[in-house]
Amino acid sequence: MDKNSGKAFDYNLFKRLIAHTKPYRFTFFGVALAAILLSLFAVVFASFAGRIVNDAIKVKDPDKLLMLVLAMFGVLLGQVISQLCFNYYANWLGESVIKDVRVALFKKMIGFKMQYFDTSSIGVLVTRAVADMQRIGEIFSQGFFVIVADLLKMLTAAAFMVYLNWKLALLVFALLPIILYATRLFQKAMKKAFIEVRAQVSNLNSFVQERITGMKIVQLFTREEIEKENFRKINEKHQNAWLKTVWYNSIFFPIAEIVTAIAIGLVVYFGVLQDLNSINQDNIGTIVSFLFLIELLFRPLRQIADKFNTLQMGMVAANRVFAILDTDSHIEDTGTIVKDDVKGDIEFKDVRFGYLKDEQVLHGVSFNAKVGQTVAIVGATGAGKSTIINLLNRFYEIDSGAILVDGIDIKEYTLASLRSHIAIVLQDVFLFADTIANNISLMDDSISVKDIEAAAKQIGVHEFISSLPGGYAYNVKERGTMLSSGQRQLIAFLRAYVSNPSVLVLDEATSSVDTYSEQLIQQATEKITQGRTSIIIAHRLATIKKADKILVMDAGKIVETGTHKELLKKGGYYSKLYEAQFLAEEVV
Template sequence: MSQDKETGKAFDFRLFRRVFQHTRPYSITFYGVAFIAILLSAFSVFTPLIIGDVVDNAITNRDSERLLFLVMAMLGVLIGEVTCQLLFTYYANLLGESVIKDIRIRLFEKIMGFKMTYFDNSSIGILVTRAVADMQRIGEIFSQGFFVIVADLLKMLVVAIIMLVMNWKLALIVFAILPLILYATRLFQKAMKSAFIEVRAQVSNLNSFVQERIAGMKIVQLFNREEIEKEKFREINEKHQNAWLRTVWYNSIFFAVAELLGAVSIGLIVWFGGLQNVNGINAEEYGDIFTFILFSGMLFRPLRHIADKFNTLQMGMVAANRVFNILDTESRISNEGTLEKESMKGYIKFSDVRFGYIEDEEVLHGISFEVKAGETIAIVGSTGAGKSTIINLLNRFYEINSGTILIDDINIQEYSLESLRSHIAVVLQDVFLFADTIANNISLKDETIDVNDIEAAAKQIGVHEFISSLPGAYEYNVKERGTMLSSGQRQLIAFLRAYVSNPSVLVLDEATSSIDTYSEQLIQQATEKITEGRTSIIIAHRLATIKKADKILVMDAGQIVENGTHKELLEKGGYYSDLYEAQFLAEEEVA
């Protein structure tokens, strides 16, 4: 995957607007949360005012009735503030979760539409991080970031206005400290922006490393790589730790400075207010001192709070930037074809097809061949000759550089991708099974295929007995990647999956080189059954398949060097004859 582009700005308003565009379907919730934020700022200033009134009037005048009234008023304010806080927390989180649900669906749909080239160059661990961890960070923009910051800013604004109205001299003393905190906050924001970019990068690297090593644990253990991988993990983990410690260090410095400046502000209020009273100022101003001490906390504490929540907002914006980079990636197979066909005859024709996975590095050099409807062809050749590439191009996993590929005399680009792929079934050499039941792995949860259809198909190709012998039979959970089954058993499941889809064209990467004899016999039986009466392209690894093919294509270095029947090619005494003697004849002798 290409390196994500990170904005160097402390705050990217363009990105911010883009995130908030996703709140449009939830505008009622959005404005509701904003209104509650306003109420919270209003409720928060009542308590200091009431306390000031208690000191100046109820206590000084020893008015018990007024004291009771003010205490009850404080209770009412507390209930209102708690209620608003509850509603604010719930609906801000609801908005955040709704937004990331929509973005996550868009992201998953985008990823599913990418060309195979994208996945060839991408780390699965990083993609998982984008779809899971980064999404939660985006949700926190709403639940713990933006609205909390807005509520705190409103609170600060209301407090500042009331302070000026009550006692402008004390207010100016408090305000004199504000520029210092604002400057410290600005420096803190810039430093945290850089730190969080590094944090997200290290989180992605850690996820990618762990995902790959767990998936390849068998190789790690087979080649005694435990200590080496442990050391690599220690290095990556240390970088991850250092990235987080950097954010902790910035937080430690900022919050210590903010606390110090807040304490200085309170000291100045007490000193100046006390000095006024000592010099004969009216006693009722004692209430102002108490009120201003509380207000100064409400003015400075939100600044510290805002800085903390700005961290959350920054992390959410960094995550959003990474997710949007994927959403903006143009790596889709063109799906402008509109042709939908209920059935295909299965006539296939490649005409001068050229293709390369990397620009200017061709893998196929002008491939041309045709497969008649119902015909079975085998493709043989050394590793890297381009056999599997033909399969990938037929399904339009990749776009060809030039030439044409026809099915039933129609360019495959004229078919919709859904229609094209629905008529082609592929059994790959590396069988992938989901962590689900055998039945679901066969039907892929297609509602048109029920268990009875699966059982009937299994009996037809001779694998019903094998499945029935498993605990739970068709409801047996094969676990992640089908680890509960042998390679031969996974192959049989893949054959049955292809067969129940009733394809017009069948493509088999016949991987039988590393399975037991019994599974091989079942696969040969299954192969004969599912290729019967339909167009089949088989990358051949076994002699039996080659001999029964209607035609054999011999590939070398991205070109078809020979073609014909098994007998015809042997009589030529060329490339195929040499390959047969070196590889397939040895099998025959062993048999």
């Protein structure tokens, strides 16, 4: 869509946006009616101003003066009421539309496959869901309807000018091409400027979010001054992008003011000349009306240019948001099987997969995990261990081969059904800024605090949680920063246990934890793996000695299979790996 960045207005994009107002069509037409009334009241007010001069002041008729003043007051009251309804319901409509679009956007994003997030900036996505949404809302509250209302004012003002005095009207209209041409240039320039502004806002958000998230690394490697300088450069680009818009405004609005002042001067000069040469001498009231009408004609033009800025910023934001909504990056959920009693029999058949095209990570992986078995997967970093877990959950689609659960291809299951039977404990545990209880249940109403406490006692972590201030109501803050890595792992184990999965996956779950936490984790592991199929990925081979089967991976292939004792007897890759770890531990 960037190819259209030079266009002042994208009709197709706007049409798509307007489609979101259909549920609020009565409000939409109500706002449109208020805009029409505002234009009519404005012209009637100008008419009454001229009549006061000609029909009351010149003939010195106090009764008619009072009547016209009261009529003007009534018109003014109508304007106030119409303006109030216009402002409130235009904003209400805008907020309602962005509420719906934001829900649709969030629903779209949580359905994306992991590969999309691997290549997308989180800061940019946050900008789309928050800041850009507000810009879209402003299309209705400060852009489109305001422009329509101002255009109606201009048309009615122009028509009434012709009716009052076509000669003076032509004089005013002769100046319109100047301001219209300036407005056109202004709109095109602002369109390009606002695209740059939105890009710099996204860059700024991404930079700040990443540095705050990685603040430990920034301070640990004393990069404060370097990051400060990087931020200064990005912030300067952001400032320069905004200054372009300020510069264009600084040029346009003085031109508009000068043209308006010239129009007023010409009307007064030639209107008075006409009045001096006229027998009836009624042009004074007409001139007074024209002074109001010129404001109605030229002020909306200035406002339209200003509001067109808002409209264009909203359109740029809508363009970016719809680009995400149009992104086809989701796992096809075409399966129809929903099972409540998955046993947990897993089989990989010649599975091949690569995160990037023509760069395979798995080269024909085949293995099975029988119901209730504990299968461990070991190997060097990058061997493809975690990839197997990602594919089992259908976070990514395999290139070829098949993955079966209970003898059924996982593509035949609905995604919700498949994933509901698999629980994963990752090495890098993610916790939300919420209570421990909510982080365990993930707001599932079917899991009560009593259920959580009972499960915690069963796997031996109740004592640890109870020792925290507030116990299960303890708020772990963003990403669980109030807990140690070992404590976060224990919470993750409990989260997996209460979901009662048929298949349990432990991905490096005991790495980087203290000895005490590791003992608790080992106890929890023995408890939660009982009676269910378990897949354990581990670097520390001492933790998988009791596994029913060990798969040894190297460069995306399974090179050895067997129990701990069987693999040691072979004296192959596993044996060498175990000896290397054992010697390293002995040295320590």
